[in-house]
Amino acid sequence: MNDIRRLKNKLSKIGADESRADEATREVHATNTTGLLLAVLHEIDETILARELVFRNDAGQLLGLDVGNRRLLRLYDKSGDADFSTYHPELGRAFSQSDPTLTKAIKDLLQDFIAGSDKLNISSGKVDRPVAPADTGLSAQALAHAWTIDLYVDNDASSARQIEEFISSCHDITVASVEFNSKEILVVSGPEQVTEQLVEIAQDGLLQLDENLKDCFQDAETSFFVVPGLSNDADQSIAYVGCGINRALMMVSSENLTDINSVWRQLNY
């Protein structure tokens, strides 16, 4: 019995065999680049036996990753895109040790590949390129550390927590607030008459505004804060806050707008 079969049997016994390896194609979604980078890292982190993972972005471009022992062994272009290959010389090269230049180059390559996509299709197959024993690859954890991404954090939960933290920091100066995402209203707080208004705005959606913000500001996908009508005649103003996929609308007394701006800036600077 060779080593691979022995290892497969062992994994099967402990219930950790890679049943996903036999699935056809899977799809992972994320609202931003970091979310998709995290998805790639999770794929690496969950692959124990050597596999070829092929990722397809929204533009139809294919990127292959040789992965094994929860480590990235090699990246290669599967689309025959000469420009992409020329621009990223690390394609096709086996990785033997981590260094800052290499981890940055890999991040840049993946970001280029992910740019403009909100999902990745993943298929898995056998590795058909030999890997030298000296090429130990790079672990998902090492890459995550180099890229300052928390491998085990739930980004969506984290962004919801950030919104909650902001709202609770502004509690004394907020008349009412509504927390929501694209699927549902999450938390409502304040007098019914005001929250009904905010819920209505949340349900009607501010999708066009979200799109415009994303087009204008590179980091609007991570977080943004919008106050329309800074010095309007009304006693109250609305603040619209976004963090990842989570959103909040807050009704604020106009005289407290400066304070609320400062709170957001303190939490996001």
Next chain:
Amino acid sequence: MILDHLNQLRAEIPECLAASLIDMSSGLALCTSAKEKYTQERLDALCSLASELFEGSAAETFSNALKTSDQRECIIMTVSETCLYLRSVVDPQEAMFCICSPDVDPKELLQNAKSCLNKISAEQ
């Protein structure tokens, strides 16, 4: 000259990286003063955002909720930038945006940008 006023605003507010007078009906940045050159794509996107904030569905939504006739100012903050939008009182199709570093004082920016837009409007 419009550019002189925009340059003066940037001199008054050192955190202001770019100030631009835009025409919302055509979606054009008419005159821009900037520390570094902005791509045409970004200027176009910033003009589209002005239309959405002052004339689009977001403007209508917020005006209805606040029971105000229209929106004339809007501040947007991201981690790396603070952006102020102002709409001209004289010509509702004209607006101005200022992109600043995050440490700008929004109150001072609003005051100086308003004064700058008023001077530009008065000259036209």
